[in-house]
Amino acid sequence: MISVRDLSVTIQGRPVLADVDLDLTPGRITGLVGESGSGKSMTALAIIGLLPEGAVARGRVDLDGQNLLDLPERALNDLRGRRIGMIFQEPMTALNPLMNIGDQVAEVLVQHHGMDRAAALAVARARLDRVGLPAPRFPLSLFPHELSGGQRQRVAIAMAIADAPDLLIADEPTTALDVTTQAQILDLLRELVGTEGMALLLITHDLAVIAGVADRVAVMQSGRVVEQGATEPLFRTQAHPYTRALFAAARHQPERVSVPADDTPILQVEGAVREYLLPRPSMFAPYPVLRAVDGVSLTVADGESVGLVGESGCGKSTLTRAVLGLEPLQAGRILLDGEPVTAAMSRYLRAKVQVVFQDPYGSFDPRWRVDRLVAEPFHLTGRPRDWRDRVAAALDEVGIPPDAMSRHIHQFSGGQRQRIAIARALIIRPRLVILDEAVSALDVQVRAQVLDLLARLRASHGLAWLFISHDLSVVRAITDRVLVMEKGRIVEEGATEAILTAPRHPYTQRLVAATPQIPADWVPLSRPGPLQDAAPPLSR
Amino acid sequence: MRRLALTLGVILTGIAVAAALLSWFWTPYGVTGVNIAGKLQPPGPQHWLGTDHFGRDLISMVMVGARTSIAVALVAVGIGVAAGVPLGLVAAAGRGGWVDDVIMRGNDLIFAFPSLVIAILITAALGPSAVNAILAIGIFNIPVFARVTRAAALPLWTLDYVRAAQVAGKGRARISVEHILPNVASLLIVQGTIQFSLGILAEAGLSYVGLGAQPPTPSWGRMLAEAQTMVTIAPHVAIVPGLAIVLTVLGLNLMGDALRDALDPRLRARVT
Numbered sequence: 142m143i144s145v146r147d148l149s150v151t152i153q154g155r156p157v158l159a160d161v162d163l164d165l166t167p168g169r170i171t172g173l174v175g176e177s178g179s180g181k182s183m184t185a186l187a188i189i190g191l192l193p194e195g196a197v198a199r200g201r202v203d204l205d206g207q208n209l210l211d212l213p214e215r216a217l218n219d220l221r222g223r224r225i226g227m228i229f230q231e232p233m234t235a236l237n238p239l240m241n242i243g244d245q246v247a248e249v250l251v252q253h254h255g256m257d258r259a260a261a262l263a264v265a266r267a268r269l270d271r272v273g274l275p276a277p278r279f280p281l282s283l284f285p286h287e288l289s290g291g292q293r294q295r296v297a298i299a300m301a302i303a304d305a306p307d308l309l310i311a312d313e314p315t316t317a318l319d320v321t322t323q324a325q326i327l328d329l330l331r332e333l334v335g336t337e338g339m340a341l342l343l344i345t346h347d348l349a350v351i352a353g354v355a356d357r358v359a360v361m362q363s364g365r366v367v368e369q370g371a372t373e374p375l376f377r378t379q380a381h382p383y384t385r386a387l388f389a390a391a392r393h394q395p396e397r398v399s400v401p402a403d404d405t406p407i408l409q410v411e412g413a414v415r416e417y418l419l420p421r422p423s424m425f426a427p428y429p430v431l432r433a434v435d436g437v438s439l440t441v442a443d444g445e446s447v448g449l450v451g452e453s454g455c456g457k458s459t460l461t462r463a464v465l466g467l468e469p470l471q472a473g474r475i476l477l478d479g480e481p482v483t484a485a486m487s488r489y490l491r492a493k494v495q496v497v498f499q500d501p502y503g504s505f506d507p508r509w510r511v512d513r514l515v516a517e518p519f520h521l522t523g524r525p526r527d528w529r530d531r532v533a534a535a536l537d538e539v540g541i542p543p544d545a546m547s548r549h550i551h552q553f554s555g556g557q558r559q560r561i562a563i564a565r566a567l568i569i570r571p572r573l574v575i576l577d578e579a580v581s582a583l584d585v586q587v588r589a590q591v592l593d594l595l596a597r598l599r600a601s602h603g604l605a606w607l608f609i610s611h612d613l614s615v616v617r618a619i620t621d622r623v624l625v626m627e628k629g630r631i632v633e634e635g636a637t638e639a640i641l642t643a644p645r646h647p648y649t650q651r652l653v654a655a656t657p658q659i660p661a662d663w664v665p666l667s668r669p670g671p672l673q674d675a676a677p678p679l680s681r
Numbered sequence: 682m683r684r685l686a687l688t689l690g691v692i693l694t695g696i697a698v699a700a701a702l703l704s705w706f707w708t709p710y711g712v713t714g715v716n717i718a719g720k721l722q723p724p725g726p727q728h729w730l731g732t733d734h735f736g737r738d739l740i741s742m743v744m745v746g747a748r749t750s751i752a753v754a755l756v757a758v759g760i761g762v763a764a765g766v767p768l769g770l771v772a773a774a775g776r777g778g779w780v781d782d783v784i785m786r787g788n789d790l791i792f793a794f795p796s797l798v799i800a801i802l803i804t805a806a807l808g809p810s811a812v813n814a815i816l817a818i819g820i821f822n823i824p825v826f827a828r829v830t831r832a833a834a835l836p837l838w839t840l841d842y843v844r845a846a847q848v849a850g851k852g853r854a855r856i857s858v859e860h861i862l863p864n865v866a867s868l869l870i871v872q873g874t875i876q877f878s879l880g881i882l883a884e885a886g887l888s889y890v891g892l893g894a895q896p897p898t899p900s901w902g903r904m905l906a907e908a909q910t911m912v913t914i915a916p917h918v919a920i921v922p923g924l925a926i927v928l929t930v931l932g933l934n935l936m937g938d939a940l941r942d943a944l945d946p947r948l949r950a951r952v953t
Contacts, residue, residue, distance in 0.1 A: 465844075465848050517846060517851075
């Protein structure tokens, strides 16, 4: 049992954690929720003794009556991996690309017990079997790049549990994964905790994930635990106003709007096919062909909000690029407001569509200042004389203060960047916006705010959007119609509510079943606070 | 630590550049006059670094030599940047196409020849002179910059901000200039200082074998060559130009490293 008492952390004098108390009981899952910057990850790093430079921790982190905060680095090194294991969010970077998976898992055992390599590899084999990577299909000699994201996360878990630690810390372990993979990883973690008698500290911003697996939950806000207790009663009562605000934001649905449509739909995709040639297996063999988009047809009417759902690798992103004219098609055609989309389409036509990309870190030139970044689409329409005012107004719409204009993008958090990306997409008032996982990285409260903005623009400008996501709860909240894509094909389409309530295609059924949900009967006894806690009112 | 490196680099490079500039107007003694009576003097109050086998003042020689070395290296790097960077940008913009292939195979062709040997061949064919040394060194800088530019530009072309620029209707040339070039500039500056110091070494090498700047223009390489027969009786005559080469190259490398950090907005905060 690990208990945290009065844990406070300051970084260069600035407090980041204050008086955090947590009890991590063997065989139990403790969830830690809160928005980004609330101190969730910092708590984990303090427990495992990996605080960033310049950080000072006070208080107690007791393991077997020993305060870990007092231990010297050497002793902590011995504890890490042996008594406390950790899993990170990004399975791509958590593994060493140059080591095979057997050696990576065995490393912990060699390190802590001086086990010889053969014995350590035998244990590694058993551990990999344990996390669902059985022997014949997944030999120890595989390298990380030969595995999918979910399989990599399994290897990371095998590494973390190789030495049967007392405490496993999982920091957003499923945020980077598809819903079905997420469900499998959560099942695995829950089962491991039960059978191995570990304590698990599960850090996430997703309340539904917590509701599904955590026995206890602690809610964090600006460095403090504002509320903690057994999950179900806590979720039912929502005693603290911050908890209520989180829930309200997570369940927030923007106002429904309907927009009169004209004769030409804004987007028509007819039988689109996009193929790639893969490297040939041998010198004279034919090139294998990958059909990323396989005969897709879809229509988005003016002012309509359409969702496109599917797991990574299903062809969503390729289709997005094709609609933007960045990828040539092998067959079929794409019409934007009745005119064909090509790489050489006119500026006038191109200005009708804009995009918000998934990765808020790669979406901006790090050398440009925000005003220039947001103004870039003016290239299509000609830069108006009052462009700086327009940029300020666009930033204001997404809740970014105007003094941001003269700053570089690296000074902003992921959520702020995503809002700046939305400001950039909307500044020339396109008719269609493609949102590629655009709100997945946002905290629930910011997400609610952005969704309201989109709904408002839909009403005021007749904006249509194609919302690409694997997060069914957001798709449900903001789209009228949904398309489900699997392996390059649209397998099901229809009204969002109907499809997500009663999916017909087995793939959709799998997706819906895998999506974590807060049980419908966990309604708070007292009504949740007014929505204004979380998001500004809609009227404007 | 980083500040120390920056300061040291700037000081060393600054001394070399200042000496070269100053030598246009003033040197302690003339470098063309011969004073056999005062030959091979050790460092002393009259000649701080001593004199060579013709009795010429070594400080003055090193100052004028700096001019030759820096001018040759600077123009050679200029040729490499002026031709290589656009080639690299074009190759990256047309990645996978025939333009890319032509440019990169042309690069491979130049790379396939040992550079100093070809430089010797060029200067031997065109006649030994500082201008021909510049040409010979400069040509071999072109593929270096083309490759570095292309290699650094390729991953940028897959980034979302380049896609965003395409969605904003910008063409490949414009994106290359507005987005790609500024983001590879820091690498090019580092590569530029490395090539600059290599240029100084190459110039010294060419003059050492008599194919660089011709007498009476002093040059560090030839000073070394002329001093080597007397290294046992007057070691300072070899040590002085040798140290000049080492310290200038060291200064350039330190400065290049620090400049890269200073030019990167992500790292800028940490430099100060």
